[in-house]
Amino acid sequence: MSHTTFSIPAGEDLTIRGDVHAMESAGAAQPLLIFCHGFKGFKDWGSFPYVAEELAKRGIATIRFNFSCNGVGESLTDFDELEKFGRNTYAREIADLTLLTEWIAAGKIPLPSYVDKTKLYVLGHSKGGGDAILFGAGNPHIAGIVTWNGIAHVNLFDEKLRQQIGENGVGYIPNARTGQNMPITHVVIDDVDNNAQEYDLLEKVSAMQQPLCIIIGEKDFVRLVEGAKRLHAVAKNSELHWIEGADHTFNTRHPFSGTSPQLEAAIEQTAAFVRHPRT
Numbered sequence: 001m002s003h004t005t006f007s008i009p010a011g012e013d014l015t016i017r018g019d020v021h022a023m024e025s026a027g028a029a030q031p032l033l034i035f036c037h038g039f040k041g042f043k044d045w046g047s048f049p050y051v052a053e054e055l056a057k058r059g060i061a062t063i064r065f066n067f068s069c070n071g072v073g074e075s076l077t078d079f080d081e082l083e084k085f086g087r088n089t090y091a092r093e094i095a096d097l098t099l100l101t102e103w104i105a106a107g108k109i110p111l112p113s114y115v116d117k118t119k120l121y122v123l124g125h126s127k128g129g130g131d132a133i134l135f136g137a138g139n140p141h142i143a144g145i146v147t148w149n150g151i152a153h154v155n156l157f158d159e160k161l162r163q164q165i166g167e168n169g170v171g172y173i174p175n176a177r178t179g180q181n182m183p184i185t186h187v188v189i190d191d192v193d194n195n196a197q198e199y200d201l202l203e204k205v206s207a208m209q210q211p212l213c214i215i216i217g218e219k220d221f222v223r224l225v226e227g228a229k230r231l232h233a234v235a236k237n238s239e240l241h242w243i244e245g246a247d248h249t250f251n252t253r254h255p256f257s258g259t260s261p262q263l264e265a266a267i268e269q270t271a272a273f274v275r276h277p278r279t
Contacts, residue, residue, distance in 0.1 A: 001056060004110045008103055010068040014084070016096050017076070018065030018109075019043065021056040025114030028059075031143070031274050032115050034100065035064040036093075038126030039156060040079075040175055040182065042072040046254035047263055048125075058271040061115040065100065067093050071182070079180055086170060086183035089191035090134060090154060090199060097122070097135040119143050121274050126224075126248065130154050133201050137208040146213045146270055149220050149248050152227025154199045155192050157184065165189055177254065205235040212238040213273040215266050217246025224248070241269045 001023055008016040022030065035052060037043055043064040052062040066072055069092050071085030079085065103109050104117055111117065121144045124132030129150020136145040157171075164171035165186050172181035192199065205212055212235050216228040232240040243250065246262035 001053060002112055006109050008099060010096060010099055014068035016065055016068050016100060017043070018063055018100070019049070019052065020061065020063050020110060021052040022061035022112050022115060023056050023059065025059075025112070029114055029116035029119070030059050030061045031119035031121060032061045032063070032104070032111070032117060033121040033123055033274060034097070035062060036097070036122065036124035036128030036131050037064075037066070037070065038124070038128040041125065041128065042066050042070055042077070044076050046249065046256045047252040047259065050256060050259060051263070051267060054267050055271060058267075058275075060271060060274050061111065063100075063109070067096050069093075079175070079178060079182070082180070082183055086185045087187050089188055090131065090195070091191050093131045094135050094138075097131065101139070121146065123148065123270065124150055127151055127156065130201055133204050133212075134199060136210060137204040140209065142210055144211045144213065144273065146215065146273060147231075148215050148250075148266060149217055149224055150214070150228070150231075151224065152201055152231050154201065157189060157192070162189060202230060202234050205231050205238065207236075209236065211273075213270065214238060214240045215243060215269050216240070217243045217248065217250060217262065219246060220248050239273070
């Protein structure tokens with residue numbers, strides 16, 4: 001197994017940190033998959049390093065990375081940059097993906113020679129599924145898009161939080177795992193509201209030409225389960241896979257204590273899609 005790390009300056013005090021996982025090629029060039037974490041997520045969360053290694057074992061070179069404003073800095077596992085988390089927008093995450101793919105195309109990321117950079121896929125978990133759709137739909141060179149328990153609407157913020165931000169300039173969302181109050185500032189709300197049409201995920205999948213693979217746990221949150229059905233219904237070219245008994249993280253936790261049948265099913269469906277996408 002080849003495992004290398006990289007970092008990309010993303011402007012101001014921002015950095016994209018990532019890992020590349022690949023297995024030595026047995027012949028044919030390998031496709032490349034970019035893994036996007038979700039809200040309050042990070043590249044080293046729970047099962048994500050394991051997932052990247054398992055996809056690599058199946059002949060899919062995989063990059064997992066931290067969005068530059070996800071709130072996790074050099075520690076890689078702690079939310080030690082909450083100020084950045086508070087101003088993280090979809091626009092910032094799409095810019096990060098754009099920069100990441102530019103570095104890939106320019107050969108600035110340490111990819112093995114047997115990786116085919118033209119066979120580029122994007123996978124996103126939860127909110128990262130929204131990023132994968134927004135970025136992939138706007139970039140025809142992306143060969144296919146995968147969502148794991150992905151969102152179908154970009155607005156994740158309720159009226160109580162919006163009121164708090166309106167009154168104080170900042171609102172807070174609790175992180176049950178760490179006990180931290182995660183800040184959200186008005187720039188995040190403004191990004192969602194001012195770009196409502198541009199960020200319409202249903203409209204994006206209905207217009208995009210690339211194949212879409214929707215993988216959803218049948219025991220996930222109701223809004224995500226119903227959202228998966230809506231995405232599949234309007235997409236031009238999609239497949240929908242239900243993972244029996246799976247919750248939002250496919251029955252795994254952080255810190256990672258082992259895989260689950262549900263996670264293995266998600267990995268297998270993803271690998272099958274990337275190796276043999278529908279056209």
